[in-house]
Amino acid sequence: MFASPHVAIAALVVLACCSCTLRPLQGVLVPSNELVEGASQVPILIGTTRARSGSDAGEMFSRDPSNEMAFGQVTVSIPPDASRAVGEIQWPLSPPGDPRKDFVTASAEYLDRAQFGNAITSLAKARHRSKAMVFVHxxxxxxxxxxxxxxxxxxxxxxxxxxxxxxxxxxGAANLGSYEHDRKVALESGVPLVQLLDAVNSNPGVREITLVCHSMGCLITLDALHMKASRGGTTSKLKNVAFVAPDVDFDQFISQVGEMGPRRPRMGLFLSQDDAALKLSKSISGGSNRVGDINPDQEPYKSAIAQQKLLVFDLTHLGGDDAHSRAFDEISSVMGMLERRLAQGQQLGEDTSRTASAR
Incomplete structure (x- = not known):
């Protein structure tokens, strides 16, 4: 059952992951050769089930699906902190942008599977990192x-x-057809995520993996972890999973987490009780409660969470205009927590202290 057309349209507007900041529709990933003192270079390794873009070199991968996993690497230049608002993306008005004040693509290249593995090893060695983080948008x-x-x-x-x-x-579009399309594609994306995790897990340069998913990406993550567990397999280096604003039915989530058994990785939930996007997603999906906007102190949620030993971070008190992307906007929430624990060698479930943002 769907909500009324007016509710559905409103839902799709606020369900977008990114902010409403205007950004170019083409050419973003065309590299710029300009170097700026104080700018930071952030290399991102990529595994994707998108097809290569044939119409826009600056898109790199399109919205069309591919039957095979493709790989790549993009290095993003981020302007000095003094020239930007932390927690936001400064999109260029037109590519390639000004690296003094804009996010700019410093390099972009396609990789094959072997090159992808070598890139993980090289990056881990060059940056003295033994921990990998896989992000699902x-x-x-x-x-x-x-x-x-x-x-x-x-x-x-x-x-x-x-x-x-x-x-x-x-x-990459906010309309009812795209929402239904994205949900269908998400339900078909668990297998390739398992394949990517297996590739990262087998890399000798990686000692530990943290998996972070956002919104509908948590549906893919849940499916992948459940699928792996149901087949008797484990991803030995996967220690932590952070579900951020998960657009997943609560009963489905608890059921599948329970079926993973005691060998599953530690799991943390990052939710906001005022997440309007998820409340509207609930309406679109026929009234099923979404994990990302529950009150963790109310039943039946409290008992179910305790039984599964899930760590819950309630970000409601942080405020801001976009509760659905709050975790990425606020340095004191997901980013700060992960930085502290990963830097100290801790896992998601090791800190039992009660803080303003953790329950």
């Missing part, structure tokens, strides 16, 4: 959206990781 993301958002997340959070993006073929 959500609904309404173009490829360049996902790359720039992840670069912002890693940079502003000062995360000591090898960053790897899993990009699935979201349509």
């Amino acid at each position: 959500g609904f309404n993301n173009r490829f360049d959206d996902a790359v720039y958002r992840y670069a912002q997340f890693v940079h502003d959070g000062r995360l000591p990781v090898v960053p790897i993006l899993f990009s699935w073929p979201s349509q």
Whole structure:
């Protein structure tokens, strides 16, 4: 059952992962050769089920699906902190942009599978990193959206990781047809995510993996982890999974997490009770409660969370205009928590202290 057309349209407007900041529709990933003192270079390794773009060199990968996993690497130049608002992406008005004040693509290249593995090893060695982080984006993301958002997340959070993006073929459009399309594609993307995790897990340069998903990307992540567990397999280096604003039915989530058994990685939920996007997603999906906007102190959520030993971070108190992307905008939430724990060698579930943002 769907909500009324007016509610559905409103839902799709606010379900977008990225901010409403205007950005170029083409050419974003065309590299710029201009170097600026104080700018930061953030390399993002990519595994994607998108097809190569045939119409826009600056798109790199399109919204069309591919039957095979493709690989790449994009290095994003982020302007000095004094010239930008931390927690935001400064899109250029027109590519390639000004690296003094804009996010700019410093380099972009396609890789084959072997080159992808070598790039992980090289980056881990060059940056003295033994931990990888795999990020799964959500609904309404173009490829360049996902790359720039992840670069912002890693940079502003000062995360000591090898960053790897899993990009699935979201349509990158906010309309009812695209939402239904994206959900269908998400439900078909668990297998390639498992394949990517296996590739990262087998890399000798990686000692530990953290998996972070956002919104509809958490549906893919849940499916991949459940699929792996149901087949009796494990991803031995995967230690932490962070579900950020998950657009997933709560009962489905708890059921599948429970079926993974005790060998599953530690799991953290990052939610906001005022997440309007997820409340509207609930309406579109026929009234099923979404994990990302529950009140964790109410039943039946409280008991179910305790039974599954999930760590919950309630970000409601942080405020801001966009609760659905709050975790990426606020340095004190997901980014700050992950930076502190990864830097100290801790896992998601090791800190049992009660803080303002953790329950």
